[in-house]
Amino acid sequence: MKAPYIVDLSEQTGLYFDVADVFNRYQHQVTFQTHFLPRKRLDKSVEDASLDGLVMGVNPIWFGDLKHEKYLWTSPIFEDTDDFVSFHKIPFEYEGETSLHQKTIGGILGYKYFGVDELAAKDLLTRVNTNEEIHLLDMLLKQRLDVAIVSRSTRQYLEAKNHWLGLFHVSEIPHDRYTRHIMALRSRNDEFEIVAKLLENEQVRRELNLLSYKYQSP
CATH class of the missing domain: 3.40.190.10 (Periplasmic binding protein-like II)
Structure with missing residues (x-):
């Protein structure tokens, strides 16, 4: 786990839980929930295409996809x-x-x-x-x-x-220095397009920026 992105799993607190809440408030097609998946399990589910969801807060270089050819990538959600x-x-x-x-x-x-x-x-x-x-x-x-x-x-x-x-x-x-994005397998294009569209919403972007400041002074 990595604060402030995931602070407490049992309490479901942290930036990534808050992001899911924001996404749910601005659309009603899909209900987003944040789950923690260890990196080895994540890599395996990506490799065998069994990943049932989107991956939050990752960078293309971590998945060997600098040209965005293997997977779907949103615009950056956070910088770090x-x-x-x-x-x-x-x-x-x-x-x-x-x-x-x-x-x-x-x-x-x-x-x-x-x-x-x-x-x-x-x-x-x-x-x-x-x-x-x-x-x-x-x-x-x-x-x-x-x-x-x-x-x-x-x-x-x-x-x-x-x-x-x-x-x-x-x-x-x-x-x-790097950016964090949301990544999806190409088979999850429908859910990916919902998120990609949300990230074009200025109010959603404003709320995400406010969330990142929130965790600097808990």
């Missing part, structure tokens, strides 16, 4: 950034790959980080994995990592929630 984050008393600034040499870098298990994994394979840095980004931030506070790669939206949410404002330094140069 993966930052190099460090403890404020020991600030780290990314200045190219050599600045990562001999560092202990935190990341999420199963995620691929370009420019980092290659150095780890050559033993030029040490990569440490956790299951959630809150653990990465906690390890930075305990000075068990030199730097961690954390999405900006998640860090801002966790900083506000845990009263951590001012405790982290963010490198001026991030690891990556």
